[in-house]
Amino acid sequence: xxxxxxPSQFDTTILAExxxxxxxxxxxxxxxxxxxxPRSVGDIAATLDLSQSLVSHHLRLLRGARLVRGNRQxxxxxxxxADKHVSDMLVDMAHHVCEDHGxx
Amino acid sequence: xxxxxxPSQFDTTILAExxxxxxxxxxxxxxxxxxxxPRSVGDIAATLDLSQSLVSHHLRLLRGARLVRGNRQxxxxxxxxADKHVSDMLVDMAHHVCEDHGxx
DNA sequence: CAAACATATGAATAGATATTGATATGTTAC
DNA sequence: GTAACATATCAATATCTATTCATATGTTTG
Numbered sequence: 001x002x003x004x005x006x007p008s009q010f011d012t013t014i015l016a017e018x019x020x021x022x023x024x025x026x027x028x029x030x031x032x033x034x035x036x037x038p039r040s041v042g043d044i045a046a047t048l049d050l051s052q053s054l055v056s057h058h059l060r061l062l063r064g065a066r067l068v069r070g071n072r073q074x075x076x077x078x079x080x081x082a083d084k085h086v087s088d089m090l091v092d093m094a095h096h097v098c099e100d101h102g103x104x
Numbered sequence: 105x106x107x108x109x110x111p112s113q114f115d116t117t118i119l120a121e122x123x124x125x126x127x128x129x130x131x132x133x134x135x136x137x138x139x140x141x142p143r144s145v146g147d148i149a150a151t152l153d154l155s156q157s158l159v160s161h162h163l164r165l166l167r168g169a170r171l172v173r174g175n176r177q178x179x180x181x182x183x184x185x186a187d188k189h190v191s192d193m194l195v196d197m198a199h200h201v202c203e204d205h206g207x208x
Numbered sequence: 209c210a211a212a213c214a215t216a217t218g219a220a221t222a223g224a225t226a227t228t229g230a231t232a233t234g235t236t237a238c
Numbered sequence: 239g240t241a242a243c244a245t246a247t248c249a250a251t252a253t254c255t256a257t258t259c260a261t262a263t264g265t266t267t268g
Binding site: 020024026050051053054057058072074075076 | 255256257264266
Binding site for chain 4: 156160176
């Protein structure tokens, strides 16, 4: 079916949980930073000027929702978006928001 | 440019505000309900089993973000999604979430 | 094994947010 | 104008969430 129906209340809750995670500026910055390339926690913290602890907390949430994925490389863990699905979604949304919203 | 760059911190905040609004199950249910057809506040409240006050509060937020738009028709006000942009975004996201997330 | 480094976790707190109940505003009908 | 209806707003509260600080876990190097 090309036309989507109203999601069930259950699906809506799932969807809302994803949106809620995306609804925090800090997490969004982390996601977009990791969108370019896999980034270590320390690099994220330093580049985005956040405490290591805070970054780790956010990454845990993002990991829990399977939005990011981490690969250990010696001491560091490099995070990247979980899959193309997620990155496409982010890029799409950014486009949606960046386009001007002027209607009638 | 077809490839999106990392949004500025300012843009990220704007984007996050939109996501935050979408990150509540009640609001999402309202949005999807109004996606099918313009709906009056009372209809929304009755159909989704929410108090009229709550629906009105959420609609105010959604209105403020220009996600919905209301048209008065006699006593009632019918709300619909603000534009195709917004509805497309919702439909896209629903697809994203409904599709299975199985990667490697 | 110990020291150093990188990341994760736990507890605590301040600030935000959803929800409720009561009331106000605005619209139609008499 | 008044009554009835539909929606919006206000105030209060209980819940959630982001952030911080301190500490623990895990990894590498000597």
